[in-house]
Amino acid sequence: MSGKNQRYDVVVVGGGTAGLSGALALARARRSVLVIDAGSPRNAPASHVHNYLGREGTPPSELLAIGRAEASGYGAEIVEGEAVAAEKLPDGGFRVVREDGSTVEARRLLVTTGLVDELPQVDGLAERWGHEVLHCxxxxxxxxxxxxxxxxxxxxxxxxxxxxxxxxxxxxVLFRHLRSDFTDEEYEQLAARGIAVVDGEVTGLDVEEDRLTGVRLAGGTVIPREVLVVQPRFTARSGVLESLGLVPTAMEMGDHLIGTYIAADPAGATEVPGVWVAGNVANLMEQVIGAANAGLKAGSAMNADLVTEDTGRAVAARREPFSAEAERKVTERVLGDRRHGLQETR
Known part of the structure; x- marks a missing residue:
């Protein structure tokens, strides 16, 4: 960080695709930007990024390295570490606290901390996550x-x-596992598409030579499978936002909690003035290219907001000398009138 007491226009908390995209837009707008990156991207287990036009098949780490270089090339600063809390200052700015106790101030915050995939409690799922255990x-x-x-x-x-x-x-094959509420219509749809339904609780995975080979049921039966699809619970990494009073919103389907996210408007502005969000922390289903777009929209909106504030300050500063000059002229006129009156009485 350049200067312990430096205040940035924007601090970006989270150095993934959304955060770097926002930082790039802001840096190109000639804003002072600091990105605090904890270095734990959600897609780290994946081998490649897909559906990203122009970058199809790029390894996630390579895409982030490209993004860091691009944002840094326009003056954005990027530091490693985790932001653990933030507070709003009396002047409307923010102070961000890092895990080592150091702090940095900013006029605006962009939080792009993503989410955590909470997997079902089945032996072996976590170890194969992003390899043969998939969701999208x-x-x-x-x-x-x-x-x-x-x-x-x-x-x-x-x-x-x-x-x-x-x-x-x-x-x-659909493993019914712990669910028993399929409807007759659903069973008909599965049968029509040739999808078998297997009863019984899934207790683990069989792996040979570092590859998934089967799904193990409670009774010991193993069903040969090469891929297992799961639905994680998507939980927003919202600690910094919660420290500012933003409460995560639950996303539910029926009686099932799909995940939590931080509500925001289409550009990413939250209920706390000066705080924006982008990426999976605000949209649980966002893919990488969508997160990049969200970061761009948030960065653009933040710059426009700062322009409005800068303009207001400039207008106030422009008016201040005129007000002082007007007051001086009034004072001189009053004093002149008084001197003139005294001369007449003499």
């Missing part, structure tokens, strides 16, 4: 096309997931 067909479907795919039913979205993934493979 648009992110990974092409890469596992025509393979033996299993769907773990943990939410009301299970049947929809199975029907969706059927687009990429004819060999799809």
């Amino acid at each position: 067909p648009y992110c990974h479907g092409w890469e596992v096309r025509d393979r033996a795919i299993g769907i773990l039913a943990v939410s009301p979205m299970a049947v929809h997931q199975a029907l969706l993934w059927r687009q990429w493979s004819e060999d799809v």
Whole structure:
């Protein structure tokens, strides 16, 4: 950081795609920008980024390195570390506290801390997450096309997931696991698409030579599968935002909690003036290219907001000398009148 007491126009908390995109837009607008990056991107387990036009198939770490270089090239500063809290200052700015106790101030905050994928409690899922344990067909479907795919039913979205993934493979099995509320219509849809339903609780995975080979049921039966699809709970990384009084909003389907997010307007402005959000912390279903777009929109909106504030200050400063000059002239006129009156009385 250049200067312990320096106040930036914007501090960006989170150095993923959304944060770097926002930082790039702001730096190109000639704003002073600091990005605080904890270095824990959600897509780190994935081998490649997909559906990102012009960057299809780029490894996540490479995409972030490109983004850092681009933002830094326009003057944005990027530091490693975790922001743990923030407070609003009396003048309308913010103070951000890092895990090491150091602080930095900013006129505006952009929080792009993403979310945490909370996986079902099944042995082996976490170890294979992002490899053969997947959740998004648009992110990974092409890469596992025509393979033996299993769907773990943990939410009301299970049947929809199975029907969706059927687009990429004819060999799809739905593990009912702990759910028993499929309707007759859903069973008919599954049968029509050739999707088998397996009863019984899933307790673990079989892995051979660092590859998933089967899904193990409570009774010991193993169903051969090469891919297992799960529905994580998407929980926003909202600690910094909560320290400013922003409460996460629950996203539910029926009686099932899908996840939490921070509500914001289409440009990312939150209920706290001066605080914007972008990416998965505000939109649980956002893909990488969408997160980049959200960061751009937030950065543009923040610059416009700062322009309005800068203009207001400039107008006030311009008026101040005129007001002082007017007051001086009035004083001189009054004093002149008084002197003239005294001369007449003499």
